[in-house]
Amino acid sequence: MxxxxxxxxxxxxxxxxxxxxxxxxxxxxxxxxxxxxxxxLVGAFALVLGIGSLWRxxxxxxxxxxxxxxxxxxxxxxxxxxxxLGIVYGHGEHTGFDWVFRHIQVPLDxxxxxxxxxxxxxxxxxxxxARSVEAxxxxxxxxxxxxxxxxxxxxxxxxxxxVSEWIMTVPTVAGKRGILLGVALGAAATAxxxxxxxxxxxxxxxxxxxxxx
Amino acid sequence: MNFWERILALDRRWVYVGIALAVILPITLGLEMTLxxxxxxxxDFYDAVEALKPGAPVLIAFDYxxxxxxxxxxxxxxxVRHCLSRKLRIICVALWPTGTALARDVLSSVGEDMGAVxxxxxxxxxxxxxxxxxxxxxxxDISDVxxxxxEGRKTSGLAVMKGVKSYADVPLxxxxxxxxxxxxxxxxAHERYHQKVAAGITAVMATDxxxxxxTGQLVGLVNGLKGAAEYEDLIxxxxxxxxxMSAQSIAHLWxxxxxxxxxxxxFAMRRAxxx
Numbered sequence: 001m002x003x004x005x006x007x008x009x010x011x012x013x014x015x016x017x018x019x020x021x022x023x024x025x026x027x028x029x030x031x032x033x034x035x036x037x038x039x040x041l042v043g044a045f046a047l048v049l050g051i052g053s054l055w056r057x058x059x060x061x062x063x064x065x066x067x068x069x070x071x072x073x074x075x076x077x078x079x080x081x082x083x084x085l086g087i088v089y090g091h092g093e094h095t096g097f098d099w100v101f102r103h104i105q106v107p108l109d110x111x112x113x114x115x116x117x118x119x120x121x122x123x124x125x126x127x128x129x130a131r132s133v134e135a136x137x138x139x140x141x142x143x144x145x146x147x148x149x150x151x152x153x154x155x156x157x158x159x160x161x162x163v164s165e166w167i168m169t170v171p172t173v174a175g176k177r178g179i180l181l182g183v184a185l186g187a188a189a190t191a192x193x194x195x196x197x198x199x200x201x202x203x204x205x206x207x208x209x210x211x212x213x
Numbered sequence: 214m215n216f217w218e219r220i221l222a223l224d225r226r227w228v229y230v231g232i233a234l235a236v237i238l239p240i241t242l243g244l245e246m247t248l249x250x251x252x253x254x255x256x257d258f259y260d261a262v263e264a265l266k267p268g269a270p271v272l273i274a275f276d277y278x279x280x281x282x283x284x285x286x287x288x289x290x291x292x293v294r295h296c297l298s299r300k301l302r303i304i305c306v307a308l309w310p311t312g313t314a315l316a317r318d319v320l321s322s323v324g325e326d327m328g329a330v331x332x333x334x335x336x337x338x339x340x341x342x343x344x345x346x347x348x349x350x351x352x353x354d355i356s357d358v359x360x361x362x363x364e365g366r367k368t369s370g371l372a373v374m375k376g377v378k379s380y381a382d383v384p385l386x387x388x389x390x391x392x393x394x395x396x397x398x399x400x401x402a403h404e405r406y407h408q409k410v411a412a413g414i415t416a417v418m419a420t421d422x423x424x425x426x427x428t429g430q431l432v433g434l435v436n437g438l439k440g441a442a443e444y445e446d447l448i449x450x451x452x453x454x455x456x457x458m459s460a461q462s463i464a465h466l467w468x469x470x471x472x473x474x475x476x477x478x479x480f481a482m483r484r485a486x487x488x
Binding site: 036112124 | 247
């Protein structure tokens, strides 16, 4: 039962959503709107699950005194502070929640991401080598696109932005479109496997296929 | 240790100092560079906004966080300024929790500057969990997905929402994104509801979205800080986008210099080891 009921629900909802997309009837439309509301509710519950997972993971780390456990204390205390500030005092402009967001979360988040510039520069210096024809092609393309993305590139060569734009719109799109088509076909196949109950990994367990079960 | 070995063993902190100076000096000195040619995707975005009639609503999604503010905030400010100057109504939503506060900051700073009124000229509906379900829900009934705005006001009672029920009443949707949200807006808002979608993105996402630009599924694309600078230039209001261009130019040159020097050192060493 624990396996059959979810499989039947998945099949019925999957088939319904596929059919109503192609059949514009008011019954289908009503069901579609109802399912959308349900999906939003499920989305909200996913947040609850995420919070539960956060507490379980960090709580476990603190209890077992695993390496860097004090950071888990910081994470949980920060979580409680934000929730209390948001629920008790609101989350609008000029509230405590807003203050913490602006003066703690924004600079911390921005700092973490800003470090990437330093690592990219260091990695480019140490590892970006023209070791082969392919690597040379990649290197030259990267340099042209980098120059095309800044005004100084146009000062060095007046057609640099056009060359960079051509790289982006012709060879890059050609490669990317091939990848996208592959991904789309894979996604459609996976969706079909889930609707038909062939793919069952989302119901728990390590197995990706229901074959032989 | 010969000269090239010393170059390859250079302490990485010198590389870091170079990047820090390349970013800090141009911005603090207020160095501005002439922008040159506007890229076609930015021009298409600008033209799409220009084509809207005064009073038309524009839906803007703030799907990014503080880590992408340097690239996306200048874009957001320029786009909001352009919309307000054209007397377009702005309806903001967020699929990222952080988007609510970021939208509030952009709307209040630009709105105050332009003399726009919250609730009449713009509204921030805030974050709603559910991602794809939210995108699809907006195509049916916006006030059903957002009964209240981020300030707790009833959405359907706001002047800015007058005559706006779903995508059918919104001629343009803009996604300011640092993640994969544009794919959701394209796949569901555009494909299901034929909503016109434009996007403002971080530069690193550009290769993923150019195919959609070519097919017309995106009507315009503001790409990274360069796109923000180009947009600021188009609306004749220079801000952090244009100021950031000098820093980005010098940082790119520094990285290119490092790559070239690193390769010269690598080939010199390889040649020496063969000999």
